[in-house]
Amino acid sequence: MIFMNDFFQFVYAKVATLPFGDVLFLFIMGTILFNITLIYGFTGYIEMKLIGHIHSRKGPVYTGPLGILQPIADALKVLQKEVIFPHGFDRFLFTLPLFLLTIPNFLAIIFIPVGSFIVFQSDYSLLIALGLLSMSPIAILLGSWASNSKYSTLGGLRSAGMTMSYEVLLGVAIASVIVTTGSMDIVKIVEYQAAHGLWFAVMQPFAFLLFLVGTIAAVERNPFDLVEAESELVSGWRTEYGGVYFLVTLIAEYIKLFVVLLLFTSLFLGGWMDFAGDVGFFVKVLVLTLLMVYIRATAIRLRLDQILAKVWHKYIPLGILNFIITLGVLEVLG
Amino acid sequence: METALNIGPQHPSTHGVLRMKTIIDGEIVKKCEPDVGYIHRGLEKIAENRMYFKFTPVANKIDYLAAAAWEHCYISCVEQVLDMDVPERVKWARMLMLELQRIVSHLFWIGTLCMDIGQPTVFVWAMREREKFLDIFEEVMGGRMTYGWMIIGGLRDDITPSQVTMMWHALEEVEKRLPEYYRMTEKNHIFKKRLQGIGVITKEEAIAYGLTGAVARASGVPYDVRKDDPYLKYEEVEWEMITREAGDCWARYEVKRDEIYQSISIAKQAIKKLPNGPFRLKNAATLRPPTALSLKTPENGEAFVRNECPRGEGCIYLRTDGSNFPYRLRIRGPSFNNLCILDHVCRGATIPDVVAILATLDPVFGECDR
Numbered sequence: 001m002i003f004m005n006d007f008f009q010f011v012y013a014k015v016a017t018l019p020f021g022d023v024l025f026l027f028i029m030g031t032i033l034f035n036i037t038l039i040y041g042f043t044g045y046i047e048m049k050l051i052g053h054i055h056s057r058k059g060p061v062y063t064g065p066l067g068i069l070q071p072i073a074d075a076l077k078v079l080q081k082e083v084i085f086p087h088g089f090d091r092f093l094f095t096l097p098l099f100l101l102t103i104p105n106f107l108a109i110i111f112i113p114v115g116s117f118i119v120f121q122s123d124y125s126l127l128i129a130l131g132l133l134s135m136s137p138i139a140i141l142l143g144s145w146a147s148n149s150k151y152s153t154l155g156g157l158r159s160a161g162m163t164m165s166y167e168v169l170l171g172v173a174i175a176s177v178i179v180t181t182g183s184m185d186i187v188k189i190v191e192y193q194a195a196h197g198l199w200f201a202v203m204q205p206f207a208f209l210l211f212l213v214g215t216i217a218a219v220e221r222n223p224f225d226l227v228e229a230e231s232e233l234v235s236g237w238r239t240e241y242g243g244v245y246f247l248v249t250l251i252a253e254y255i256k257l258f259v260v261l262l263l264f265t266s267l268f269l270g271g272w273m274d275f276a277g278d279v280g281f282f283v284k285v286l287v288l289t290l291l292m293v294y295i296r297a298t299a300i301r302l303r304l305d306q307i308l309a310k311v312w313h314k315y316i317p318l319g320i321l322n323f324i325i326t327l328g329v330l331e332v333l334g
Numbered sequence: 335m336e337t338a339l340n341i342g343p344q345h346p347s348t349h350g351v352l353r354m355k356t357i358i359d360g361e362i363v364k365k366c367e368p369d370v371g372y373i374h375r376g377l378e379k380i381a382e383n384r385m386y387f388k389f390t391p392v393a394n395k396i397d398y399l400a401a402a403a404w405e406h407c408y409i410s411c412v413e414q415v416l417d418m419d420v421p422e423r424v425k426w427a428r429m430l431m432l433e434l435q436r437i438v439s440h441l442f443w444i445g446t447l448c449m450d451i452g453q454p455t456v457f458v459w460a461m462r463e464r465e466k467f468l469d470i471f472e473e474v475m476g477g478r479m480t481y482g483w484m485i486i487g488g489l490r491d492d493i494t495p496s497q498v499t500m501m502w503h504a505l506e507e508v509e510k511r512l513p514e515y516y517r518m519t520e521k522n523h524i525f526k527k528r529l530q531g532i533g534v535i536t537k538e539e540a541i542a543y544g545l546t547g548a549v550a551r552a553s554g555v556p557y558d559v560r561k562d563d564p565y566l567k568y569e570e571v572e573w574e575m576i577t578r579e580a581g582d583c584w585a586r587y588e589v590k591r592d593e594i595y596q597s598i599s600i601a602k603q604a605i606k607k608l609p610n611g612p613f614r615l616k617n618a619a620t621l622r623p624p625t626a627l628s629l630k631t632p633e634n635g636e637a638f639v640r641n642e643c644p645r646g647e648g649c650i651y652l653r654t655d656g657s658n659f660p661y662r663l664r665i666r667g668p669s670f671n672n673l674c675i676l677d678h679v680c681r682g683a684t685i686p687d688v689v690a691i692l693a694t695l696d697p698v699f700g701e702c703d704r
Contacts, residue, residue, distance in 0.1 A: 055458040150339050154361070154685070222452060223524055229452065232685050234346060300524040301452025303686045304361065 040254040044071030046286075047293045054297040075247055083243035086148050093146035098245060100139030101252035104132040105259050112262050113186055113271065115278035126184045129263060130170065133218065136256060137163040140227065144237035155236030159220070159227045161304050165311035166217035166224075172319030173211040176204050176326040177267060186266050194273035201268040206322040208268050210315055215264055216295060217307070219257045223299035224307060261288045336364060343372050347450045347689045350699035354676070356688070363688055366680035368673050374703040381663035386412050386629060387486060389660070394480035396648075396665060397701035399442055401480045402435040402471075403643040404701070409484045410565065411650045415637035416486070423611040424488050429566040430604040431475065431483070432641075433597045434501065437508065438467045439644035440594045443696050447587065448519060450693040451528050451686070456518050463511055466504040473497055488614020498605055505598050512594065529583040533679040533691035536581055543675045546668045547646025548589045549695060553581035559642040571603040586694040629658050645669055645696055667701035 012025055045060070045068055052059025060067025085094070111125040111132070122128065137159045144156025177200055178184055181192045193199055201208040217224040228236030238249050265271060265284045272281040302310075342353040351372035357365040377396060381389050393408035394401040406428055413420060445460030468478040474497050475483035476490070483490050519525045535545070540553035550557055558575045560568040576592040578585035631654035640649040646668025655661040672695050680688050 051455075055455055056462055057458060150337065154339075157360075225452065226686070229686070232347065232689050297455050298518060298522075299453070300448075300519075300522055300528060301686070302524055303528065303684060305684070306524075306527060 039258050040075075040251045041069075041071040043254050043258060043289055044074075046289060047296070050290065050293045051297045054294070075251075078247045078250075079244055081243040081246075083245055084240075086240040088148045089240070090146040090148070093142050094240075095245075097139035097143035097146075098248045098252075100142070101136050101249060102255065104135040105252060105256045108132040108259050109262070111186070112259060113190070113266055114262060115281045116272045117278075118187060121187055122185065124184050125186045126174065126178070126189070126267075129186070130174070133256065133260065133263075134163070134167055136252070140237045143241070147237075147240040149240050151233045151235075151239045152237050155227050155229075155233050155239070158229075158233075158304055159237060162217060162220070162224065162227065162307065165308050166214045169210055169311055169315055169319065170214040170218065172316055172323060173207045173214060174267070176207040176319075176323050179323070179326055179330065180204070186263070186271075190266050190271035190273055193270045199268060199270045204268075204322070204326070206318060210319050210322075211264065211268060213311075213315060215260050216292065219253065219260055219292075221257075221292060222296040223302050225296075226301055226304055226307075229301055257289075257292065258285075261285050261292070264288060335359065341688070342369075347692065349446060349692070349697065351703075352673075352692075352697065352699060354688070354692075356680075356685075358685065361684040361686075363680050363683050363685065366677050366688060368676045370670070370673065370699065371703050373699055377704045378663050378665060381660050383659065385658050386631075386660065389663075390484070391480065391482050394482065395700060396667065396704065397643065397645065397669075397698050398479060399698050400435050400439040400644045401477075402431050402475070402483070403439075403641060404648060405481060405484050406432055407639055407641045407643070407648050407650050409486060410641070411637050411639040411652045412486050414639060415631060415635045415652055415654055418487055418615060420488055420615060421612045422609050423492075423613055425566045426604050426608045427489060427493050427613070428484060429568065429571075430493075430501070430601055430608065431471075432566070433601040433604065434467055434470065436597045436644045437505075437594055437601070438464050438471075440590050440597070441467075441508070443590060443644075443693075444515065444519075447690075447693040450689045451525070453518065453525075456515055459511070459515060459518075463508050466507060470497065470500050470504055473500065485614065487617065488612070492613040493608070498608070501601070502605060505601055509595075509598055516591075526584065528686070528690055529587055529694070532583045532683065532687045533694065534580070534582045535675060535679055537579075539675065539678065540581070543678075544671045545646070545675060546671065547642070547644075548586055548593065549646065549672050551575065551577045552585035552589045554579040557647075559640050559647050563640060565639075565641065567604070567607075568600075570607070571600050573600050583690050583694040590696075631656055631658075643668060643701075645698060645701070646672060648701075665701075665704055667704060669697035669699070669702035673697045673702060 016022065016025065048070060049059040049067070060070035063069040063073045085091070108129045110119040111122065111129045140159040141156045144152040144154075144159070147153070177189060180200075180203065181189045183189065183192075189200070193203075196203070216222075220227045226232075226236075228238060233239070238246060241249055262285060265281060265288065269284045269288075272278050274280050276283070336357055336359045339356045339358050340353060341356055342348040343351040348354070353369040353372070355365075355367040355369055356363050375395075377392060380392055384392070389408065390405060393404050396404040441460045441464045445457035445464075448454070448456035448460075471481065472478050474491070474493055475481035477483075535549070535553045537554045540550045540555050545553070545555070546557065554577060556575060556577050559565070561575050573596045576589045576596065578589055633654075633656040635654040635656075637652045638649065639652075640647055642648075647666075648668055649664075649666035651662075651664040651666075652660055653662040676692065676695065679691055683691065
């Protein structure tokens with residue numbers, strides 16, 4: 001990863017002097033995004049295999065060695081499908097979510113450290129990253145409305161309802177971390193953890209747990225998968241999305257999962273300034289991925305009103321209490 | 335703003351082909367009208383155009399998830415009209431298979447319930463345990479889903495000692511495995527939250543709507559045909575009727591969960607008590623082709639049989655006119671009656687609740703539409 005860092009700095013130094021240098025660099029970043037598409041393959045494979053074993057099945061076995069190519073094969077299969085547009089849909093708003101789902105999530109990587117590789121360090125990187133990550137509910141709402149389908153619309157409205165809960169939850173959880181560190185720069189947060197030799201997961205256990213819940217809600221997986229609740233809304237907001245449109249929404253989901261887990265690792269698990277450096281960073285991301293898959297395989301879907309009640313009656317007051325206690329402790333310690 | 339939403343007939347949670355005409359206000363269901371009949375096959379009419387022994391495979395397909403229960407219901411109805419008393423071994427063997435069938439059906443039900451409220455893991459596990467029993471059915475009855483094992487006057491094949499051993503092992507295994515399921519379901523407080531207090535049916539409503547089976551017993555109606563009008567050997571084994579007072583989805587879940595244990599117990603007792611002897615009547619062979627072509631039934635004969643099928647009380651009424659064909663065969667399936675209350679309990683619930691309610695009412699549309 002140190003090598004990667006040098007590589008990208010080298011590329012940027014070369015490219016920045018050229019005309020449209022920044023655009024070119026973004027293009028090169030696009031190639032990295034291609035790698036992230038591979039992340040979809042990897043995360044998807046882990047998910048299929050682990051859930052398979054939890055189900056006492058074998059998971060994919062035929063496609064490639066140990067079935068490792070199964071997500072790619074699925075993607076290729078979906079690509080061959082005809083895209084069927086629903087009757088009376090809004091073409092512009094139907095297509096817009098595909099960009100709104102992918103681009104902000106990709107852009108968020110610029111502000112979130114991937115291991116020790118940091119594209120853009122800013123004093124407000126955490127705020128910007130969170131802002132970019134919270135674009136997807138808007139995209140979902142737009143897409144569901146444009147689909148002109150009742151199942152889609154219900155899914156979109158659920159997504160909007162969920163946003164009201166988990167965005168606040170994430171904010172409250174992070175607030176404690178920010179006041180402790182005194183900075184909204186993710187790098188500084190990581191450095192703070194390294195300087196004190198303690199993860200924020202240990203220093204701020206409540207914030208850690210709340211952020212974990214918020215993360216699962218943000219990526220809309222079990223038990224918060226009611227946006228696409230298969231047994232209720234067929235396929236939720238993406239009922240009418242087919243073919244390549246569906247594939248983009250699917251990949252966007254995995255990319256968001258990955259990006260959120262990168263953020264999670266940096267904020268609460270000490271980032272890369274810990275054991276084994278960058279390798280350790282990705283080990284942590286992998287462990288978090290496995291945790292997400294495990295939760296998906298064992299959790300039962302909540303109802304929207306249950307989520308709202310739980311978050312607003314329990315988690316957010318707890319988060320605010322945690323915030324106040326943090327402020328008090330900081331005041332006492334000076 | 336109220337809007338109409340068609341759930342089904344092709345929908346992941348309608349367990350077949352049910353169409354629910356729902357009026358929703360946001361997520362709240364104002365009205366939910368079940369529309370059935372998508373797989374109506376005219377089974378009662380088919381019966382009138384077939385010789386008695388030829389209807390057995392069709393009777394299997396009334397409820398394809400509990401085929402043995404309906405096979406027995408039909409066969410015992412014909413036996414009643416012909417005034418036959420089958421040998422002891424046949425009665426025990428039939429009861430044994432009926433209880434195994436009940437376990438299979440309930441396992442499938444637990445799986446689909448969990449699937450509907452967003453937990454596919456238990457579904458796959460339930461399929462795993464069900465597989466063992468399907469293997470037994472294949473070995474003993476000659477089919478995995480539909481059988482044709484019972485014939486008028488006995489059984490097509492006898493149960494061998496090795497098959498009995500297989501059954502015993504499968505029962506032990508499922509008893510051992512069931513706590514694993516409950517770790518995923520009952521120990522998870524979301525599961526309880528999703529079911530408790532949802533879709534409450536009071537005792538009076540249960541009686542008024544003519545509900546039977548686990549749905550009625552969960553509402554505090556102590557009605558089980560196996561106790562109230564015992565058939566086969568249900569009097570000679572020890573078991574208890576499971577009832578609950580609450581009448582919500584959770585109570586229905588608890589009743590079916592405990593019934594699996596009761597069925598395991600009954601099946602084990604049946605295995606222990608299975609007597610030796612003939613496995614069919616001497617003249618049973620004459621009821622099969624080619625001699626069955628000249629079967630004589632009483633003029634104006636009639637018979638009415640009711641059995642406790644896994645989904646509730648299944649009844650068959652048969653009227654004969656002396657010929658080789660039934661004059662009239664009437665089937666009363668529990669799913670149809672249980673489904674009638676859907677609109678009543680769904681009003682005011684949310685869409686996820688409707689899915690849970692439908693799953694706990696446990697309709698099978700082969701039997702509902704007939």
